[in-house]
Amino acid sequence: MENKKIRVMIVDDMESLCRKYETVLSQSEEIEVVAAAHDGYQAIMKSAMLQPDVILMDIEMESKYAGITATSQILREFPKIKIVILTVYEDDEMIYAAFQAGACDYVLKTATPAAMVSCVKDAYYEKSVIRPQVAKKLRKEFKRIKNNEDSLIYTIYLVQLLTDTERNILEALHEGKDQKEICRERFIEPVTMKTHIRNIVKKMKQKNIEDVLSQVEQSGYFYYMDKIKSRQEES
Known part of the structure; x- marks a missing residue:
C-alpha cells in the first residue's frame, strides 16, 4: 500500500513565490502540494474545502497581519491542520504573534530547500527538532501572558x-x-x-x-x- 503523502497548501500573495515553494516541496516524494492561495480569504476558503495537512502561511498579504488572522480562523475550525509561518526575517514580536494565533513553527523565505522540506515534515509529524528550545520557551511564555492584557x-x-x-x-x-x-x-x-x-x-x-x-x-x-x-x- 502506498504511503500517504503530506498534503500541503502554500499561501503567499506573490504567485512566483508560490511556484518556487511548490517546486522545492515537490522534490520530496513524501509531499504533495494540493493548492496555493494568495490572500487570507482564499487561504480560509481553500482550507475549508481541502483541509490540507500542512499550510505554509505568509504573514503580510492584503494587510499586515492577514496571515496571522487567517491562521487563527483556520485553526479555530480545523485544529488538526499544522500551520508554518513564512517570514522574511526573524522578528521576535511577529513570530510570537503567529505562535499566539496557533502556528506550530516558522521558516525563513530564504531557507534552503532542504530546510523548508524538513520544516514541513517536522510540522506534520509534530516534531520540534529544529528549534526545540525556542518552541519550549514560546509555550511557557504564551501560558504566562494569556491573561496579561498589557503585554x-x-x-x-x-x-x-x-x-x-x-x-x-x-x-x-x-x-x-x-x-x-x-x-x-x-x-x-x-x-x-x-x-x-x-x-x-x-x-x-x-x-x-x-x-x-x-x-x-x-x-x-x-x-x-x-x-x-x-x-x-x-x-
Whole structure:
C-alpha cells in the first residue's frame, strides 16, 4: 500500500513565490502540494474545502497581519491542520504573534530547500527538532501572558482582529487626532465613527477608547510597528 503523502497548501500573495515553494516541496516524494492561495480569504476558503495537512502561511498579504488572522480562523475550525509561518526575517514580536494565533513553527523565505522540506515534515509529524528550545520557551511564555492584557504579544493578537479601517482609526487617535478630525479626513459620519469606536473597544476587551489607547501605548505596540515598517522600507 502506498504511503500517504503530506498534503500541503502554500499561501503567499506573490504567485512566483508560490511556484518556487511548490517546486522545492515537490522534490520530496513524501509531499504533495494540493493548492496555493494568495490572500487570507482564499487561504480560509481553500482550507475549508481541502483541509490540507500542512499550510505554509505568509504573514503580510492584503494587510499586515492577514496571515496571522487567517491562521487563527483556520485553526479555530480545523485544529488538526499544522500551520508554518513564512517570514522574511526573524522578528521576535511577529513570530510570537503567529505562535499566539496557533502556528506550530516558522521558516525563513530564504531557507534552503532542504530546510523548508524538513520544516514541513517536522510540522506534520509534530516534531520540534529544529528549534526545540525556542518552541519550549514560546509555550511557557504564551501560558504566562494569556491573561496579561498589557503585554505586547497579547496586544498584537487583539489588534490583528481589527479591520483595516479600525486599525487606521486607532492609529489616528494615537497620533492625537480627535474623532471629528478623523471623520472629516475619512469622509464618514459621526454615527459611523461611533460604530467603529464601539467595535474597537469590544475587540480590544476594554471599557472605553481611552483604556484601549492606554493599553496599546503602554504595550509599545506602535513603537515596534514603526520599527518593523522601517526594516521593510530598508530591505
